[in-house]
Amino acid sequence: MTDDLLDGLSDPARAAGWADAPPRVGFFTDTSVCIGCKACEVACKEWNAVPDDGFDLLGTSYDNTGGLSANSWRHVAFVEQPALPPVDPVSAPVDALAAAAEATPDFRWLMMSDVCKHCTHAGCLDVCPTGALFRTEFSTVVVQEDICNGCGYCIPACPYGVIDQRAGDGRAWKCTMCYDRLGDGLSPACATACPTESIQFGELSRLREKAERRVATLREQGVSRAHLYGADPDDGVGGDGAFFLLLDDPEVYGLPPDPVVGTRDLPAMWKRAGLAALAMAAAAVVSFAGGRR
């Protein structure tokens, strides 16, 4: 079990002991077709009975949710990118010209529906002492609200800052990928509500193929910076169960550029710590042995 957790996993559910696990499912969120309607946020709250998150005007474009939290399991980010000031082709250095050519030619309004990534290496799950967080048969990561004791270890363990404690409740909450709906053969509420298929739900391996094709199409159309985020099984979390097609750098959307699960180095650390302990014990034995002399 420990070894499986720490190696690249192709099948997290099976590794977690689900012998008859169905294929791994996930979200592919294609931000190039997101229209920022926030139907995903509302559908999620309606289905999962998530409380409202307060009535605060944030002034960050049309985003008044702010980020993923215990009370917002989907979050639509709105990024207004003003056109760059035109570069004078005569005086500007060549680098600036190249940068200008790469940059967005005109004003852009990027929208992206963020969600729990359901990591292959899920830090939250690794550190949960109660077993409240568990790997489901669909390879998703779910908190069981009746087991969670509110210790909060999972919060700093998430490299994306997704999982969160609810004020006045103390327990940790996040997207379940609508575990109860999946069990009944339904799609998650957000994907069902999304009018433009920006949020696609399905078998993860197929979604990845589909996403690769979509990136290729967009690049053919001249959207040179279209790329996938979280689709690479060799990244710092072993790939995400919920991955994204972005039109700009992850930081632009408030995503970490190179997330690494904090528990990744745990085995090596334990191994080293174990060796050190053995060495120390040996040294102690030796010293005692020596002392008798």
Place this chain on the structure above:
Amino acid sequence: MAEAHPVGFQWVMEAKSRGATVIHVDPRYTRTSAVADMYVPVRAGADIAFLGGVINYILSNEKDFREYVLAYTNASTVLSEDFQDTEDLDGLFSGYDPEHGAYDQSSWMYAGREHEGRQAEQSGQERETAAGLRAESHGPPIGHDTEKDPTLAHPRCVYQVLKRHYARYTPEVVERLCGVPTSDFLRVCEAWTANSGRERTSALVYSVGWTQHSVGVQYIRAGAIIQLLLGNMGRPGGGVMALRGHASIQGSTDIPTLFNLLPGYLQMPHHRQHPTFDKWVDALRHPGQKGFWSDARAYAISLLKAYWGEAATADNDFGYGWLPRLTGDHGTYRQVLDMIDGKIKGYFLLGQNPAVGSAHGRAQRLGMANLDWLVVRDLFMTESATFWKDGPEIATGEIVTEQCGTEVFFLPAASHVEKEGTFTQTQRLLQWREKAVDPPGDCRSELWFMYHLGRRIRDRLASSTAPRDQAILRLTWDYRLHGERGDEPSAEDVLREINGYEVDTGTPLSSYTQMKADGSTAGGCWIYTGVYADGVNQAARRKPGGEQSWVAPEWGWAWPSNRRALYNRASADPDGKPWSERKKYVWWDPEAGSWTGHDVPDFEKGKDPSYRPDADATGVDAIAGDDPFIMQGDGKGWLYVPSGLIDGPLPTHYEPVESTVRNPLYTQQANPTRKVYDRSDNQLNPSPPQQHAEVFPYVFCTSRLTEHHTAGGMSRTLAYLSELQPHMFVEVSPALAAERGLEHLGWAHVVTARAAIEARVMITSRLRPLRIDDRIVHQIWLPYHWGGQGLVTGDSVNDLIGIALDPNVLIQESKVGTCDIRPGRRPTGVELLAYVEAYRKRAGMSGDRYASMLTKDEHDG
């Protein structure tokens, strides 16, 4: 469209993924712009200049689909010698009568038909009753001998008149008026024309804010001219699509909640113009006219039979005497002013929240405060139900609760999931809706309310012999009751009555062509006939798209006759062959001798394309085999409208009633036939060339956010929606923020002659200053969802807006006005009144000084 119609917008995104180019033209960069291939910012209120520029581009580059234009439009028809254009008369068409503020339309007619034109007095009266369109029945007959020039060379043919009219709308003029750079404008023209013609079609989609202008109808007309010139009407992927404001607003025009229409676009009778049944019917059918309106007598009698059943007989003109009559302007704004004047005593509001949702909120509330009684049926306590205790006029002292005599009855309503019925959406598609859950507590459906109200009134009147009560007593009022309480009228029964049936047997009709003018059929709305064909609720059909043809005829039911695209005879060439294999839709099958195709052909099934009517033919027989526009008086698509519009046969750029810009094209500043109510409680900001226009130096525009629904009654009351847009705000460009010292997220207030309202500031590059006529015009934008009730509250934008209306349909100009914006919150209490009054004084608006309809070149005040 993504902003206000996100669910419908999925089809735009699907089209885009299949290669469609999406162009978005809007004063503000919205969620639609974000995913469009091209976004074009324009000045609010300058759309006819923009579209006129496109028309000019098409005509001067001969980009029109010439075969289509020649065969299917009135391009070749020759106009009267007397016609003079706005280009000749500095912004007026020939026939303007200053006394009536309306046109003598004789000179607008086709050559030889001058005598059919409306007189100015008549035209002015039609403005009062929103009857200019004459129920879309398109005026007098057009004889077969009307002069035409198929070479389009005749200087008075429509094509040449159109060309001259728009010749001045060059890309440079578009740039000057709309603030659209010539290069961007030409990109739009090139994309639109390149994607139209034999092999391709383009769709023009607008949301109903487009109609809310003092030239609203002419906006749509300008779009229709382009689509006709490019051959985009009656063909798949083409059309002019009106995105209606919310669920079943299309239904509420078909079976109207409008004062000027009866179901199926039959004109409401006027007490003086239609004293007899025959006069009324002739006004609908225009004896001698071509097309399907010629059968209007059958539609009208069937409607009266549906209303009054056995009591409607040939002897009593089928109860025509019981129909209410128009006596003048009974539009919603006239009513509100009449309430203020104490002429109206009672008011029903069914799911309507005018205290927030209608123009000039203060007038709305003052009107409601001066009633004897007000009934509000809604899901929540809206501002229209509570204005008497906490409306803005309580703070200013204009309404004093203890003195407000209006008795308000709030009746909780069932929501759409708590009742059965149909929605008619923008494509004219009726979709049946099941009741999902029972309404809670005392909440009841509209149908329940109207039925039982009618029942109780009839009980009260039962012994009355007064003639005026007979209209109510003789009504058929016999819907079956069902449901748990056993008192819910059957909505299917109502739909069956709307569909129509044979009076003797009760057999449902399957087509409006079965309606009879002898009283043997009844039907509540002729265009809906067929929705209950074969006794089956056709609107309830839900066959998945994957299990039927791409036109999906078995999903719901579309009027008329389950036709998904109107005028689709135009998808085939004059010989009946598809214009192209790629755009094949309906066509003539010579072997079978009938029209066939993917959709229900919008043409007589057996009428050969080569059919030519006799010279004296009328009605349906007078429609030739190649006349696709079968409801029109000449079977043609009208590039030029000789009759049916109050304000002119061709769309012409006028400035909005409130504008910061002097009309660069004509001396005439604004629509010379607009409907205004000059009174001290409805003052309009001065516009050039009036003095003091600079007191209100900015343009404001208002519309919706995805997160909220209209006046907010169904969204500001819900936490999950309120948290997404929790506060009233105003969007300004960085440049305007700097000019006025506005801070992001700080407070600002916006002032017009009617009100000052406050909002939080959102500084965003999504709004851009425009260069208009060599100066910078700043536009600000505000959402109109807020009011004093609900989880999130704020000032209402509609308080800023005055009442100035389009002359054809009496819709208010609520999408553009002028204002000032200042940092900080507005004053409160009586100081607020003084503050707004000070603005009016500075703008020279004290006393009775109103802009004249006709603009003189010098300052007029």
